[in-house]
Amino acid sequence: MKIRVKVNGRWYESDVEPRTLLAYWLREDLKLTGTHIGCDTTSCGACTVLLDGKAVKSCTVLAVQANGREVMTVEGLERNGQLHPLQSAFWECHALQCGYCTPGMLMASYALLQENPNPTEEEIREGLSGNICRCTGYMNIVKAVQTAARKMSGESQEALEEVAANGASAD
Amino acid sequence: MSEVLKPQFTGARVTRLEDARLLRGQARYVDDFEYPGTLEVAFLRSNRAAARIQSVDVTEALAVPGVKAVWTFADCPITLPDRPFQVGQPVLARDEVRFVGEPVAAVIADSRYRAEDAVEKIRVQYEPLPAVVDSRAALADQPRRVHEHRPNRFLHKTHVTDGFNEAFQSAPHHLELTFRWNRQTGVTMETRGCLALPDPVSGRLTVYAGHQSPHGLRGMLARLLKLPEHQVRVVVPEVGGGFGIKAMFYPEYVVVAEAARRLGRPVKWIGDRMESLLADAHARDAIHEVAVAYDDEGRILAVRDHVIGDTGAYAFPGFPGAVGEANWATEMLTGPYKIPHVSIEIECVFSNKAPLGPYRGVGGPIGAQVQEAIVDAVARALGKDPVEVRRANLIGPEDFPYHTPTGKVYDPGSYGESLERALALVDYERFRKDQEQWRAQGRYVGLGLCVFVEPSAMAESEAGSIPYEAVTLRMEPSGVVTAAVGTGPTGQGHETTFAQLIADQLGIDVKDVVVLHGDTDSAPFGGGTGGSRSGTIGGGAAIRAGQALRRKLTQLAAHLLEAAEEDIRLEAGKAFVAGVPARSITIRDLARTAYTDVARLPEGMQPGLEVVARYQPPGAATYSNGTHLAVVEVDVETGFVKVLDYVVVNDCGVLVNPMIVEGQIHGGVAQGIGSALLEELRYDENGQLTTTSLMDYLLPTAEDVPRMRVEHIQTPSASEGGIKGMGEGSLIAAPGAIAAAVSDALAPFGVFVTELPIRPQQIVAWVQAAKTEAQAG
Numbered sequence: 019m020k021i022r023v024k025v026n027g028r029w030y031e032s033d034v035e036p037r038t039l040l041a042y043w044l045r046e047d048l049k050l051t052g053t054h055i056g057c058d059t060t061s062c063g064a065c066t067v068l069l070d071g072k073a074v075k076s077c078t079v080l081a082v083q084a085n086g087r088e089v090m091t092v093e094g095l096e097r098n099g100q101l102h103p104l105q106s107a108f109w110e111c112h113a114l115q116c117g118y119c120t121p122g123m124l125m126a127s128y129a130l131l132q133e134n135p136n137p138t139e140e141e142i143r144e145g146l147s148g149n150i151c152r153c154t155g156y157m158n159i160v161k162a163v164q165t166a167a168r169k170m171s172g173e174s175q176e177a178l179e180e181v182a183a184n185g186a187s188a189d
Numbered sequence: 190m191s192e193v194l195k196p197q198f199t200g201a202r203v204t205r206l207e208d209a210r211l212l213r214g215q216a217r218y219v220d221d222f223e224y225p226g227t228l229e230v231a232f233l234r235s236n237r238a239a240a241r242i243q244s245v246d247v248t249e250a251l252a253v254p255g256v257k258a259v260w261t262f263a264d265c266p267i268t269l270p271d272r273p274f275q276v277g278q279p280v281l282a283r284d285e286v287r288f289v290g291e292p293v294a295a296v297i298a299d300s301r302y303r304a305e306d307a308v309e310k311i312r313v314q315y316e317p318l319p320a321v322v323d324s325r326a327a328l329a330d331q332p333r334r335v336h337e338h339r340p341n342r343f344l345h346k347t348h349v350t351d352g353f354n355e356a357f358q359s360a361p362h363h364l365e366l367t368f369r370w371n372r373q374t375g376v377t378m379e380t381r382g383c384l385a386l387p388d389p390v391s392g393r394l395t396v397y398a399g400h401q402s403p404h405g406l407r408g409m410l411a412r413l414l415k416l417p418e419h420q421v422r423v424v425v426p427e428v429g430g431g432f433g434i435k436a437m438f439y440p441e442y443v444v445v446a447e448a449a450r451r452l453g454r455p456v457k458w459i460g461d462r463m464e465s466l467l468a469d470a471h472a473r474d475a476i477h478e479v480a481v482a483y484d485d486e487g488r489i490l491a492v493r494d495h496v497i498g499d500t501g502a503y504a505f506p507g508f509p510g511a512v513g514e515a516n517w518a519t520e521m522l523t524g525p526y527k528i529p530h531v532s533i534e535i536e537c538v539f540s541n542k543a544p545l546g547p548y549r550g551v552g553g554p555i556g557a558q559v560q561e562a563i564v565d566a567v568a569r570a571l572g573k574d575p576v577e578v579r580r581a582n583l584i585g586p587e588d589f590p591y592h593t594p595t596g597k598v599y600d601p602g603s604y605g606e607s608l609e610r611a612l613a614l615v616d617y618e619r620f621r622k623d624q625e626q627w628r629a630q631g632r633y634v635g636l637g638l639c640v641f642v643e644p645s646a647m648a649e650s651e652a653g654s655i656p657y658e659a660v661t662l663r664m665e666p667s668g669v670v671t672a673a674v675g676t677g678p679t680g681q682g683h684e685t686t687f688a689q690l691i692a693d694q695l696g697i698d699v700k701d702v703v704v705l706h707g708d709t710d711s712a713p714f715g716g717g718t719g720g721s722r723s724g725t726i727g728g729g730a731a732i733r734a735g736q737a738l739r740r741k742l743t744q745l746a747a748h749l750l751e752a753a754e755e756d757i758r759l760e761a762g763k764a765f766v767a768g769v770p771a772r773s774i775t776i777r778d779l780a781r782t783a784y785t786d787v788a789r790l791p792e793g794m795q796p797g798l799e800v801v802a803r804y805q806p807p808g809a810a811t812y813s814n815g816t817h818l819a820v821v822e823v824d825v826e827t828g829f830v831k832v833l834d835y836v837v838v839n840d841c842g843v844l845v846n847p848m849i850v851e852g853q854i855h856g857g858v859a860q861g862i863g864s865a866l867l868e869e870l871r872y873d874e875n876g877q878l879t880t881t882s883l884m885d886y887l888l889p890t891a892e893d894v895p896r897m898r899v900e901h902i903q904t905p906s907a908s909e910g911g912i913k914g915m916g917e918g919s920l921i922a923a924p925g926a927i928a929a930a931v932s933d934a935l936a937p938f939g940v941f942v943t944e945l946p947i948r949p950q951q952i953v954a955w956v957q958a959a960k961t962e963a964q965a966g
Contacts, residue, residue, distance in 0.1 A: 052214020116680030
């Protein structure tokens, strides 16, 4: 089947087997290997990407379901070579060790902060409860999301809007 | 006159040098490498625990488009080493299957999707056999032998201290407890996998794999494929977690490498999560029957422990898991306590379950939980405070070096100090008062302690029997340093910690040190990562290599600055004469001179700046310690346990990077909460594994793991830099602390936890039974 998907601000056209999962299409056809696969049962969240701005687990979305829609992956977080505030907060707070869950954590955190720019610790923990990290014990991830939230709210409204529109505006 | 301050990276919270690529989605794990023409493997795995293979029909599978080959044992007749128990696992099942998940056939196709299509078309005729699943029955070879040619019990050993019987029998009090730890596993977020590439020009084979011991993997592959070692190159790229399971050698690696060699194409296999839960090294699965003798003051006089360990169908080469678990648990059975006498008996059996291997802490979590439960049981029997009984038994500062009754020698630690500090952090006396009030309100809150001792940097571990590590250092003409190490990090941040140690020796910026690891073509031979050895042994080698290179830089600087060597300081990117900072030369200039202006070198000095150093610590092990304190609330209606507070006071000697150490602690505590409350690989009575996805094998999420408070004490080791290993202590201590907290919370119902993980339905049943009994009484 032919599909046309906007990924990190750019349209891609592709001919895929209907059973191809979005995660595999991103990794194998688009070579966006930042999206990881950890469980195949929608349990671990390593494959989390944004589909039309909402966090989805791309191991249980078919590539054809993304047809005509917009996807954002971890590779779309940076702007002009600058790390997104979430990325820099994860770095400063030591919110990653092996790094395998990190892209999914970043995307889930991104979606969380879009919905709730100033979450409490409890809201962050609940918001990330679909993403498993086996290394960090989550403590520094929670701290990083709080730090990123502060960084993002401290920026000018214009900058915030640009961050919010990230991945959709480069077309 | 003020001297330039030496930058001290060691001990600082240096943010990690590896993170940029990981955060940007640019890191490369095994599955991220793509080579043209790569074939992919899918395995047909046994769905029976025990059966004879009558026939395997691959005709239909071979007809699936894109399929290049379908192999059974006859096509790939290689068996893993069978020593020392005369049992070797065939890389594909031979005549008989012995556990659910055992590879039976391999399909090699042009994509994983097609390989899996073909797997479904393989027809296997099995003749079922009774499955051996109960370890006590297995001891008596019931219902049968797992391996016809040998009894199920493959290891039996005892250790009894002189005078045990007298000490045990003459004690005023005794108690008995039987502990059971169910099966668990490491669950790396990245599953296992490998990619093998034949090089038609050199004839060499390159194998990419997420592995903790690059050289160990190379050695075993070369041996089994009958290739000279230099014809195999192992590359360990980014690894998504190891926790011990990736230190083992697995049959899939042989099949993939052999397929690449025979088909002359790159061949890849990436396990899925079901394969990972079925066939990654399992862990724990042991019974400890314990008897304790103690006096009126709560002093423990003697402990007897009979261990039954179930290693599954095969023993991993070099690491039969049940033996590792039982040895560690019993060798460390007395933990931080001065218990003079032990009597230990270990029996290990084969069963029709997946092979047991290492998982972070190996037998440590079991040993620590048993040791702490003994103390708590004694306290409960005597009606004493558990803290008081700990104080009565703890090894004191005057006791070091302390010889345990199991033959270990502890170097100095801070056992009592860590306990007292942990208690102060939660205001223990106040907690006990609050607890009374909460109980009166029907809230069951409990506090659990685990005072742990963590052996680290041992001469032998799951990473093999290499007691040393090596570091090669090369300062480039530009003044930046490339270091290559033989360790196998899987997220521990070696690129940063080793760079910190090296930078401090050379007086350069940490960012000017690049640490290479994982490629056997560039890394010096090493044991790899396991047994909490990398920081102490690898770090020691990094310091030694740094010192060697510093000596040469110092010699060169002294010559160029016309000063005595002992007056030369290397700091902040410069070599200068002590007290005369103006008489200086940049390290960059020194490096350039050493390579490209060699006429200026002192007489007899070789051009270039390159050294290799190997380091073996002085002791057989160095012992980290600390105290974990957990506060939990148990909902007696639903059986759910919530961790309300968690405190760790940790002592791993000199801290290289406190941020990284704390990260290790946080992660180990999370795994410990999983071990105590969630994680269980459940086999049914037919040997069928019923927990084959992350929907059944539950891992702790951000909602299960509390905010933790971590403090450090630093009692240096005798190793280079005073470093002690600490990768496992948090998982060693946390399950015991959580279990003790649940026992404490449910003390009003007479509940004492002896089986892990603790399931909610058990809690509900215990409480119901106690209530029923109370009513009847």
